[in-house]
Amino acid sequence: MRSRSSPRSAGASMLKIIDGPIDVAAVRRAVDDPATGAVLIFEGVGRQDFDGRLVVHLAYEAYPQMAEAVLGEIASEMAARWDGCRVAIVHRTGVVAIGEPSVVIAVATPHRAECYEASRYAIDQLKERVPVWKKEVYEDGSAWKANVSGGHR
Numbered sequence: 001m002r003s004r005s006s007p008r009s010a011g012a013s014m015l016k017i018i019d020g021p022i023d024v025a026a027v028r029r030a031v032d033d034p035a036t037g038a039v040l041i042f043e044g045v046g047r048q049d050f051d052g053r054l055v056v057h058l059a060y061e062a063y064p065q066m067a068e069a070v071l072g073e074i075a076s077e078m079a080a081r082w083d084g085c086r087v088a089i090v091h092r093t094g095v096v097a098i099g100e101p102s103v104v105i106a107v108a109t110p111h112r113a114e115c116y117e118a119s120r121y122a123i124d125q126l127k128e129r130v131p132v133w134k135k136e137v138y139e140d141g142s143a144w145k146a147n148v149s150g151g152h153r
Contacts, residue, residue, distance in 0.1 A: 012075030014088035014106075017064040017132070022090050027104045030088035036108035038115035042123055044103040046096050050136055058096040059135040059142075067091070067130045074125045082118045084110045089122060091132055102134075 014030035046058045086108040109115040127147040
């Protein structure tokens with residue numbers, strides 16, 4: 001029986017909120033395991049258009065201690081739901097340029113179907129539960145955006 005006492009024992013190896021660019025390769029390496037047969041890397045990147053307005057850049061704020069604790073909860077849930085699942089999640093704060101990742105999630109599982117399911121679960125749960133806030137900065141102003149799961153906004 002697998003211990004679920006810490007995020008690492010639950011198949012998580014990197015759960016971080018950082019201030020600065022994300023090393024995507026490092027996030028990928030964090031889920032390396034010869035027992036897995038599928039690995040997915042999700043990069044959430046800033047897009048330059050929102051409802052016809054030109055987005056200049058994004059700015060993120062977070063409550064890091066609480067956010068990392070919630071990431072640990074999500075990782076534990078994933079380990080309980082998908083046997084052999086490994087996950088790494090890194091979200092950044094500060095100013096993020098268009099096209100640059102604001103979040104990177106790496107998921108590894110023994111089989112591909114579970115990998116897709118687990119990856120979707122990770123981003124949806126992050127959007128719903130993790131205390132990270134996004135501000136879109138436009139040429140003519142800015143707006144704070146609510147986190148919404150399911151790929152909208």
